Amino acid sequence: MPSAECTIGVIGGGQLALMLGEAAQMRGLKLAVQAAKAQDPAVSLANELVIASSTDVSGTKELSIHCVGITFENEWVAVDALMPLERQGVQFTPSLASLVPLVNKLTQRRLLDDLSIPSPDWISLAELNPGSPSLPSGWTFPVMAKAACGGYDGKGTRVLRNLDGLAQLLRNVEPNDWLIEAWVPYEQELALVVSRDAQGRIRSLPLAETHQQNQVCDWVLAPASVSQLVEATAYNIAASLLTKLSYVGVMTLEFFYGSTGLYVNEVAPRTHNSGHFSIEACSSSQFDQQVCIAAGLDVPNPEFIADGSLMVNLLGLGSENGDSLDERLTKLRSIEACHLHWYGKDEIPGRKVGHVTTLLSGTTAMERDKHAKQMLETIRKIWPLPLNW
Numbered sequence: 099m100p101s102a103e104c105t106i107g108v109i110g111g112g113q114l115a116l117m118l119g120e121a122a123q124m125r126g127l128k129l130a131v132q133a134a135k136a137q138d139p140a141v142s143l144a145n146e147l148v149i150a151s152s153t154d155v156s157g158t159k160e161l162s163i164h165c166v167g168i169t170f171e172n173e174w175v176a177v178d179a180l181m182p183l184e185r186q187g188v189q190f191t192p193s194l195a196s197l198v199p200l201v202n203k204l205t206q207r208r209l210l211d212d213l214s215i216p217s218p219d220w221i222s223l224a225e226l227n228p229g230s231p232s233l234p235s236g237w238t239f240p241v242m243a244k245a246a247c248g249g250y251d252g253k254g255t256r257v258l259r260n261l262d263g264l265a266q267l268l269r270n271v272e273p274n275d276w277l278i279e280a281w282v283p284y285e286q287e288l289a290l291v292v293s294r295d296a297q298g299r300i301r302s303l304p305l306a307e308t309h310q311q312n313q314v315c316d317w318v319l320a321p322a323s324v325s326q327l328v329e330a331t332a333y334n335i336a337a338s339l340l341t342k343l344s345y346v347g348v349m350t351l352e353f354f355y356g357s358t359g360l361y362v363n364e365v366a367p368r369t370h371n372s373g374h375f376s377i378e379a380c381s382s383s384q385f386d387q388q389v390c391i392a393a394g395l396d397v398p399n400p401e402f403i404a405d406g407s408l409m410v411n412l413l414g415l416g417s418e419n420g421d422s423l424d425e426r427l428t429k430l431r432s433i434e435a436c437h438l439h440w441y442g443k444d445e446i447p448g449r450k451v452g453h454v455t456t457l458l459s460g461t462t463a464m465e466r467d468k469h470a471k472q473m474l475e476t477i478r479k480i481w482p483l484p485l486n487w
Contacts, residue, residue: 110171111138119143289372406458
């Protein structure tokens with residue numbers, strides 16, 4: 099087993115890498131980072147730094163010299179190009195083979211279908227007739243279009259409301275790189291962060307409820323107010339995926355839930371915005387789970403240590419906001435119940451630049467929901483959502 103003085107490598111230098119680095123520090127581990135820019139958030143915590151894009155294989159080869167193993171901030175990596183390094187003994191967590199079907203939404207959908215895991219009906223855009231496109235039988239507008247790779251925070255997704263929108267999409271994108279999904283009616287959006295260690299043991303954070311604005315996560319409430327059956331179903335779906343792929347590391351599943359049941363919306367092979375609440379609310383955060391697994395340390399069970407938790411994203415504001423950045427941050431820090439995480443990014447409107455977590459009191463879902471609404475209102479008075487983004 100590696101010692102607590104070992105160094106783990108992270109491909110990517112953004113806020114997820116930053117929080118992985120913070121978790122590594124708490125474990126007495128060192129961090130090597132492959133970042134695109136010296137100004138990226140995680141660079142400040144790096145013991146070793148390689149300046150290279152996440153798809154630069156020569157950068158990853160250099161990174162591997164400084165660490166016992168490498169993990170990923172996101173799935174935008176050249177998986178096939180990295181395989182020679184894995185064959186040469188570089189330890190990737192998760193393994194490249196387990197990432198292959200997950201880094202592309204088309205192969206991800208095929209995997210879910212093969213495992214009979216409920217997900218929205220879908221079709222590759224390339225299967226439509228570009229001259230006279232029409233929806234599959236039984237489908238109605240609106241439908242959701244998604245890029246197979248590279249989408250995040252509303253980028254790489256489009257809501258198509260009519261045939262004109264579908265025809266326009268076909269004219270402006272490479273059809274082989276997009277899919278469309280039937281619209282799923284839902285009452286809640288849920289997210290589950292799970293981990294699987296090298297011995298095959300699976301651990302889970304509490305199921306959380308997520309709320310979106312403009313297809314960007316606005317806030318997250320944990321635990322979600324759902325039945326035990328829904329919790330168990332979500333966990334069983336996650337466990338079947340982890341086991342099927344022999345996956346080692348942290349994985350996140352996003353769900354739609356409503357009268358027609360539970361559907362997997364997307365699978366992310368990494369830590370996730372929906373699990374940030376775990377830093378304060380759980381005995382082991384999602385980042386601690388990933389760090390321990392990547393370093394070969396014993397992995398603790400992530401027990402909830404609060405009645406509940408609210409996580410609120412801070413998105414960059416434009417000039418229409420009255421208070422300066424320093425004034426907003428000072429006001430947030432003055433709220434005793436709030437834990438501010440600032441990523442150190444430039445404040446571009448609509449960009450995730452930080453988040454705030456607060457622990458909730460209340461033994462019932464109604465009590466926690468009331469407390470969460472009060473805290474959300476307090477936070478949004480200081481840091482509203484951006485206008486016109």
